[in-house]
Amino acid sequence: MTSRLPISPQVFAIFTALITEKIGIHYDAGDRELLGDKLSVRALELGFDSLLDYYYFLRYDPAGGAEIDALTDALVVSETYFFRELAQLEVTIAEFIAPRVAAGERPRIWSAACASGEEPLTIAMLLAERGLLDKVELVASDISARALARARAGVFGPRALRSNAPPPAFAARWLQVAPDRVTVSAELQRAIDWRRINLLDATEVAALGQFDVIVCRNVLIYFHDNTARWVVSNLSGALVAGGVLLVGVSESLLRLGTALSCEERGGVFVYRKAER
Secondary structure: OOOOOOOHHHHHHHHHHHHHHHHHHHOOOOOOOHHHHHHHHHHHHOOOOOOOHHHHHHHHOOOHHHHHHHHHHHHHHOOOOOOOHHHHHHHHHHHHHHHHHHOOOOOOOOOOOOOHHHHHHHHHHHHHHOOHHHOOOEEEOOOOHHHHHHHOOOEOOOHOOOOOOOHHHHHHHOEEOOOOOOEEHHHHHHHHEEEEEEOOOHHHHOOOOOOEEEEOOOOOOEOOOOHHHHHHHHHHHOOOEEEEOOOOOOOOOOOOOOEEEEEEEEEEEEOOOOOO
């Protein structure tokens, strides 16, 4: 039985164009065999004996849209864990969320491309520790239905906790840690509005409304620069005046060009939309 279908440079080129268009993930020429392996799994499961036939199905068949969703689950990188880059979240809540609550507002936070949900659940813990959880609207989204299903379940594998991001003392109130799993408090789960959103879709993003804080960390590195600019533009449009966008510590928007200004707050960097 064939376990892998060959992928020529030409077929690789049309697939990468399709994937960039639909999902945003960028593959370089050196990734041809890696992508071919992932595509082969889906194509063979559906009974295709060539990747070109599978491509035509995705591109032109009425059922191709549902299969693109399934392929998305196979392609997206869901690398995340609790308390990742925690200082940035702590400073943002202290500097941009708590003051707005104190002023009588109900600020909104969006954890975009949240994968299996450890990031927004970390944010929910930080809010709860300040007594702010019921005073803030917290939205979390991802393009992968499979990742969101794991997030909604609230049960994670042991790799959800990492030695490079040790749990703060308060984590014991919200996480039940066993050798084979980490279970999250139902209170935190209920506080989050989980959504399936494609960051490339400006209409979907706009439909969420506007936010005081958007967290989109360690995501743009998977996009080509032009795609990353489009995503940043969509996210910037979803910020209120004076709102902030967080990206990963290894990411920078300066090379992409953005109307957001880079500010240092409490030793961490945020990108802020101008006040009107």
